[in-house]
Amino acid sequence: MRQTPAGGADGGTATADGQLVSIGTVLTLLRDEFPEVTVSKIRFLEAEGLVEPQRTPSGYRKFSQEDVERLGCVLRLQRDHYLPLRVIREYLDALARGEQLPLPAPGQPRDLLDGAAELDAEGPTAVQVGREELLGATGVTERELDEWESYGLIxxxxxxxxxxxxxxxxxxxxDLGRFGLEPRHLRAMKAAAVREAGLVEQVVAPLRRHRNPQTRAHAEATARELAALSVRLHAALVAAALRA
Incomplete structure (x- = not known):
């Protein structure tokens, strides 16, 4: 079990008497400082290698004091320093190895979750391209782009x-067009994406209305995390349907 480094944490949250506790108890311990944290968020951080809880023979997660403190540190670095999860993981792992490192330079609010790592785009989402740039970057024709726009795909x-x-x-x-899939075939995907975006918005809307500025800033990260999970779920469901 990795030890929880104190660097950059500005304090920590511990379990009572060093007992191993369930994920529900961890949620309760963290909620006072991080009201937006959820069970899904904790599981996501585990999947990203930020924490390694023990497992019972039945498969239930059990968290130690060090696990809870590490989670608190991760959430704090996200919230206060806008660091991507990859950077946080590398920083905490280095500290756990005894390396003395300065805190990484703060990022921008959009980097609160590396989840975009799965969606993708290294550059800022605010970047805009013109029509000619879009055509040049994709190699499509004006006619094709006009057709895609008429179907609402772009x-x-x-x-x-x-x-x-x-x-x-x-x-x-x-790319899908090379397999014979035309824009009219893709309208269902567009409609599904719009519905999924609506579900994400329902979850983050209360965070955006929160009085705490940090919680409002965290809303974008939460939206990106949910979007990443939605993409993964969609891919898994398609794979399962093909196997069936």
Whole structure:
């Protein structure tokens, strides 16, 4: 079990008497400082290698005092320093090995969750590209782009430009087209994406209305985490359906 480094944590939360506790108890211990934390969030951090709880023979997670303190440290570094999970993991693991490292430079609020690591885009989501840039980056024709826009697969913003996600969408639509899938076939995917986005918005809306500025800032990270999980679930469901 990795020890929880104190660096950058600004304090910590411990379990009573050093007992191993359930994930529900961990949630209760963390909620006072991190009201937005959820069981799904803790499981996500485990999946990302930020914490390694023990398992009972029945498969239930059991967390030690060090696990809870490490989780508190991770959440604090996300909230206060806007660090991606990858950076936090490397930083805490180095400290656990006894290496003395300075706290990594703060990131931007959009980096609160490395979950975008799964969605993808290294660059800021605020970047815009023009129509010619989009065509050049994807290799599609004006006619194809017009058709995709008519089906709502790609939408320009009010200024006529496109978000970086539009480049990714255009490339994927083009790749699917090589297998004979036309824009009309992809409308169901677009509709499903809109519904999923609506579900994410229902979850993060209360965070955005929170009085605490840090909680409001964390809403974007939560949305990105939920989006990443949604993408993974969609991929798993498609794989399961194909096997069936």
């Amino acid at each position: 939408e320009p913003n009010s200024g006529g430009g496109y978000d970086v996600e539009a480049v990714t969408v255009a490339k994927l639509v083009a």
